[in-house]
Amino acid sequence: MFHKYSSLILLTISIFALSCQENYIPKPRGYFRIGFPQKEYKAIDTLLPYRFEMPVYAEVLPDDTRNTQPYWINVSLTGMNAKLYISYHPVHNNLNQILEDSHELAYKHAIKADAIDEQVFINNEKKVYGIFYTIAGNAATPMQFYLTDSVHHYLRGALYFNNNPNKDSLAPVIDFLKPDIIHLIETFNWNELNKLN
Numbered sequence: 571m572f573h574k575y576s577s578l579i580l581l582t583i584s585i586f587a588l589s590c591q592e593n594y595i596p597k598p599r600g601y602f603r604i605g606f607p608q609k610e611y612k613a614i615d616t617l618l619p620y621r622f623e624m625p626v627y628a629e630v631l632p633d634d635t636r637n638t639q640p641y642w643i644n645v646s647l648t649g650m651n652a653k654l655y656i657s658y659h660p661v662h663n664n665l666n667q668i669l670e671d672s673h674e675l676a677y678k679h680a681i682k683a684d685a686i687d688e689q690v691f692i693n694n695e696k697k698v699y700g701i702f703y704t705i706a707g708n709a710a711t712p713m714q715f716y717l718t719d720s721v722h723h724y725l726r727g728a729l730y731f732n733n734n735p736n737k738d739s740l741a742p743v744i745d746f747l748k749p750d751i752i753h754l755i756e757t758f759n760w761n762e763l764n765k766l767n
Contacts, residue, residue, distance in 0.1 A: 606746050607625075607626075607627045607649065609625070609749070609750075610625065610626045611623040611624060611625060611626065611750075611753060611757075612624065612625075612626050613757075614630055616630065616643075618641050618643070618658070618761065619641055619658060619660075619723060619760065619761050619762075620641075620658065620723070620725055620758065620759065620760055620761060621758075621759050621761060622754045622755075622757050622758045622759070623753060623754065623757040624645055624750070624754055625647070625750045627647065627648075627649055628645050628646060628647050628654075628750075629645070629646045629648065630643050630644070630645055630646075631643065631644045631645075631646050632644075633655070633656075633657075639657070639658070639659070640658070641658040642655075642656065642657045642658060643656050644656065647747065650731075650743050650746070650747060651731055651732045651733060651743075652729060652730065652731045652732065652743070652747065653729075653730055653732070654727055654728070654729050654751070654754075655727065655728050655729075655730065656725060656726070656727045657725070657726050657727075658723070658724070658725045658726075659724045659725075659726075660722060660723065660724075661718065661719075661720075661721060661722055661723060661724050665718065665720060665721075665724065668718075668724050669716070669718070669724075672701075672714075672716040672726055675714065675726075675728075676703040676705070676714045679705050679709035679710060679711060682707055682708050682709045682710070683705045683706060683707040683709045684706040684707035684737075685705075685706045685707070686703060686704070686705050686706070687703070687704040687706070688701050688702070688703055689701065689702040689703075689704070690702075691715075691717070691755050691756075693756075696758070696759055696760070697719040697720070697760065698717055698718075698719065698755075698758050698759070698760070699717070699718055699719070699720060700715055700716050700717035700718060700755065701715065701716060702714075702715040702751070702752065702755060703715060704748070706737070707737055708736060708737050710730060711728045711729055711730050712729060712731075712740065712744045713728075713729040713744070713747070713748065713751055714726070714727065714728045714729070715727050715751065715755060717755065717758055719760055722760075723760050725758075727751070727754075729747065729751065731743075
C-alpha cells in the first residue's frame with residue numbers, strides 16, 4: 571500500500587516540478603526605432619526641363635555617375651540613408667521603346683519581390699502621365715516611377731537605400747517616404763525645353 575502512495579506522490583511531485591519550469595522562447599530580432607521629421611515640402615528651383623516639390627529634409631545633388639546625362643539628378647534623403655535617382659531623356663519618336671525599357675527595369679526586381687503594384691497617374695492639364703511602381707519584398711528598389719508628356723519628355727525615378735534590402739527593417743522608412751514620392755509626382759510640371767536651349 572505504501573508503494574501505491576509513493577508512486578502517486580512521486581507522480582504529483584514530478585508534475586508539479588515540470589509545471590514550474592519556464593519555457594524559453596527566444597525574442598524576435600528587433601530594429602532601431604526611427605524618428606521621422608515633420609512632413610513639409612519645398613519647390614526645387616533649377617534650370618531643368620522639369621520641376622516638382624520635394625521634402626525639406628531632401629537635397630538635390632547632381633548625378634555624378636559615369637554614364638550621367640544632361641538633367642540627371644539625385645534627391646538625397648540623408649537622414650533616411652536613401653537616394654532617389656532621377657534620369658531624364660528627351661523623346662525623339664522613341665517613346666514606346668523608352669516605356670518598354672522602364673517597364674523591364676521595374677520588373678527585373680520580380681525575382682526578389684513579393685509583389686509589384688502599379689498606380690497610374692494622369693494629369694491632362696499639366697500633360698503629365700506615368701506609372702508608380704511599389705515593389706514589395708527584399709528588392710533593391712522599393713519604389714520606381716516614370717513620367718512623360720507623351721511627346722517631348724520622359725523622366726524616371728528609382729529609390730535606393732544605401733544598405734542591403736531588408737523588408738522588415740526598411741518597412742517604416744518606405745512607408746514614410748512613399749507619400750513624399752507621390753507628392754513629387756502630383757506636383758510635377760514640365761518646363762519648356764526651348765527656354766533651356
